[in-house]
Amino acid sequence: MAVFKHGYQRYDGPLTGPVTRFLAVPRYAWPKLLAERFVLVLLLVSLFWPLLCAIFIYLSNHASLLPNLNGGGEAIQKLLRIDGNFFATFMNIQSTFAILLAAIAGPGLIAPDLANNALPLYFSRPVSLGQYIGARLLVLFGLLSLVTLLPGLFVFGLQASLAGSAWLAANWPLGQGMVTGFLLYILLVSLVALTCSAYVKWRVVAGALVLGFFFVLAGAAQIVNQVFHVEWGSLLSPGYTVYTLWCALLGVETAADAPGAGECLAAVLVLLGALLAVLLRRLRPVEVVA
Amino acid sequence: MNQIAIIARLEIRRAFFSRRALWVYLLALFPAALFLGRGVSVNYDRREYAAKPATPAVVLDRLPVGTTDAAALAAAGPPLRDHTWKRAQTTHRSLHYFDGSNRVWLQFENGALKNTRRLPLNSFDQDLRVYAGVFQYFYLRLAVFFGCLGIFINLFRGEMIDKSLHYWFLAPVRREILVLGKYCAGLIAAAAIFGGGALLSFGALLSYQTAADVEPYLRMDALAHGFWYVLAAVLGCAGYGSVFLAAGLVLRNPIIPAIVMLLWESINGFLPELLQKLSVLHYLQSLCPVPAPIDPSAPPLARMILSPAAPSSVWAALLGLVALTALVLWAATRTARRLEINYGTE
Numbered sequence: 111m112a113v114f115k116h117g118y119q120r121y122d123g124p125l126t127g128p129v130t131r132f133l134a135v136p137r138y139a140w141p142k143l144l145a146e147r148f149v150l151v152l153l154l155v156s157l158f159w160p161l162l163c164a165i166f167i168y169l170s171n172h173a174s175l176l177p178n179l180n181g182g183g184e185a186i187q188k189l190l191r192i193d194g195n196f197f198a199t200f201m202n203i204q205s206t207f208a209i210l211l212a213a214i215a216g217p218g219l220i221a222p223d224l225a226n227n228a229l230p231l232y233f234s235r236p237v238s239l240g241q242y243i244g245a246r247l248l249v250l251f252g253l254l255s256l257v258t259l260l261p262g263l264f265v266f267g268l269q270a271s272l273a274g275s276a277w278l279a280a281n282w283p284l285g286q287g288m289v290t291g292f293l294l295y296i297l298l299v300s301l302v303a304l305t306c307s308a309y310v311k312w313r314v315v316a317g318a319l320v321l322g323f324f325f326v327l328a329g330a331a332q333i334v335n336q337v338f339h340v341e342w343g344s345l346l347s348p349g350y351t352v353y354t355l356w357c358a359l360l361g362v363e364t365a366a367d368a369p370g371a372g373e374c375l376a377a378v379l380v381l382l383g384a385l386l387a388v389l390l391r392r393l394r395p396v397e398v399v400a
Numbered sequence: 401m402n403q404i405a406i407i408a409r410l411e412i413r414r415a416f417f418s419r420r421a422l423w424v425y426l427l428a429l430f431p432a433a434l435f436l437g438r439g440v441s442v443n444y445d446r447r448e449y450a451a452k453p454a455t456p457a458v459v460l461d462r463l464p465v466g467t468t469d470a471a472a473l474a475a476a477g478p479p480l481r482d483h484t485w486k487r488a489q490t491t492h493r494s495l496h497y498f499d500g501s502n503r504v505w506l507q508f509e510n511g512a513l514k515n516t517r518r519l520p521l522n523s524f525d526q527d528l529r530v531y532a533g534v535f536q537y538f539y540l541r542l543a544v545f546f547g548c549l550g551i552f553i554n555l556f557r558g559e560m561i562d563k564s565l566h567y568w569f570l571a572p573v574r575r576e577i578l579v580l581g582k583y584c585a586g587l588i589a590a591a592a593i594f595g596g597g598a599l600l601s602f603g604a605l606l607s608y609q610t611a612a613d614v615e616p617y618l619r620m621d622a623l624a625h626g627f628w629y630v631l632a633a634v635l636g637c638a639g640y641g642s643v644f645l646a647a648g649l650v651l652r653n654p655i656i657p658a659i660v661m662l663l664w665e666s667i668n669g670f671l672p673e674l675l676q677k678l679s680v681l682h683y684l685q686s687l688c689p690v691p692a693p694i695d696p697s698a699p700p701l702a703r704m705i706l707s708p709a710a711p712s713s714v715w716a717a718l719l720g721l722v723a724l725t726a727l728v729l730w731a732a733t734r735t736a737r738r739l740e741i742n743y744g745t746e
Contacts, residue, residue, distance in 0.1 A: 148656050213655060214653075313653070314553060314557055314561070314653065317655035318549050318550065318553075318658065321655070322542075325542055325662065326546060329537065329543075330538070333434060333533075333534045336533060337438050338441065366487065367507070370487055
């Protein structure tokens with residue numbers, strides 16, 4: 111039979127399971143990312159603050175060990191209290207590392223596929239657009255969890271174990287709030303990183319865009335507030351809006367005249383929607399042949 | 401020199417007119433757009449409040465903290481705006497008055513007066529301080545920084561990603577000349593965009609002030625202030641540009657030095673005085689004519705730690721920036737001489 115008469119035949123061999131297929135990307139991406147020296151350095155540096163917090167928790171639960179603190183002033187007792195403010199500060203600092211990690215790891219996830227026209231290779235396999243984006247998000251979720259969720263759970267668990275079940279029963283919402291807040295933040299940072307990666311094909315520029323997105327918008331929000339003597343400018347800053355949501359989840363009071371949790375939630379949802387729309391627009395699995 | 405000029409001329413078009421330059425223009429023009437918007441808002445407010453009834457300032461000043469909202473309404477009369485909202489079991493109410501020259505907000509919590517906020521329709525002195533803050537905290541620290549990152553990294557790293565650097569290396573021109581030519585192109589573009597942006601925003605700030613405020617300022621300080629702001633922006637482009645050009649030459653991922661530098665410049669105010677002087681920003685801020693205000697709403701601990709080093713003298717600042725730029729460029733030219741292209745790793 112002539113070769114040209116073979117034509118196209120659909121593959122009808124055994125398929126891997128949907129979960130295995132979904133996990134294929136993270137399985138290869140994680141070791142590659144962890145092999146990068148700067149990612150490792152960042153991961154190590156990001157553990158410094160949780161370590162300090164762990165020491166602080168130990169001290170606050172053993173205040174009697176400290177000299178001159180027994181029955182100390184109310185200010186010191188307040189300072190040593192592990193409450194929503196403590197977790198809000200903890201989350202705020204760890205979130206900076208999440209942005210830096212996303213700027214390093216995120217751009218390499220989609221930009222090379224677009225730059226090398228590799229999308230058709232993915233989508234010619236039984237992988238949907240949602241699975242493709244989900245797998246990429248999972249890569250970042252795993253990486254960012256190492257600097258946000260895991261240290262957070264460690265710190266919360268340490269406090270719960272030292273302070274006893276009464277503290278845990280009374281402060282259970284703090285743990286819930288922290289996990290929910292970090293999950294929301296990871297989703298936001300990951301989507302920003304993926305969208306930047308899809309928007310510009312150069313990894314370097316995409317990394318700069320991720321950094322710029324958070325830092326420049328935070329600065330822009332501040333100057334809008336300063337120039338117009340308003341407070342709503344803060345809604346432009348993704349960092350501020352997420353922090354306000356964290357405060358609401360942890361029961362921490364924020365400035366009365368600044369935008370509240372409702373407005374911030376709306377701003378975050380609009381931002382997430384816009385990022386997803388840009389991502390879907392850029393990741394159309396079609397190839398235009400001129 | 402001729403070769404440098406030719407290379408710069410060839411490169412400059414890319415720096416000015418590429419699609420990526422759009423972001424740089426947005427960053428540079430954002431403060432100018434804000435101050436233009438502020439001008440529109442101030443002019444609108446002037447017309448709007450001229451027609452509104454004024455409540456004597458003495459009546460509003462007489463209300464002590466803790467006054468009930470009902471008592472305040474009885475004393476001051478109906479407000480221009482009345483806004484009530486609830487947050488975390490607390491009911492907030494804001495009554496807005498105008499005393500003839502200031503807008504006044506009486507802020508209540510659970511029906512008791514908590515504070516009185518007074519804001520003039522426009523204050524030139526305050527606007528000058530706001531501009532200093534915008535210029536030093538946003539323009540130099542973020543806009544010039546990220547703009548230079550975009551422009552200067554593109555010069556070499558961009559060519560490597562486009563796999564076109566070897567064309568330059570095949571030309572009969574020394575590598576040092578190539579580096580200097582590309583740097584000049586980047587610097588001219590960045591200086592024009594960010595220097596122009598600084599001048600435009602300064603002009604926008606002056607455009608909506610009253611003649612009584614702005615005329616003495618124009619006679620006395622305006623030219624000098626405008627000159628120093630533009631010079632600071634241009635020198636910022638020169639300093640950051642040289643660092644990012646070198647980073648683009650040396651490293652495959654120049655984002656890493658950019659992150660390190662961004663963090664270093666961000667924590668600058670918290671560092672000891674000696675370390676503060678090891679940053680581009682310190683010298684740029686030393687050139688600025690008006691010191692940047694420290695945010696009064698910042699936590700007391702942050703304000704305590706945030707102690708800006710005494711500004712360097714103008715000559716020390718100029719010399720420091722030029723020396724840093726020259727040193728980094730010298731290192732970049734040395735690196736370029738040994739550079740081997742390996743597009744496969746990009």
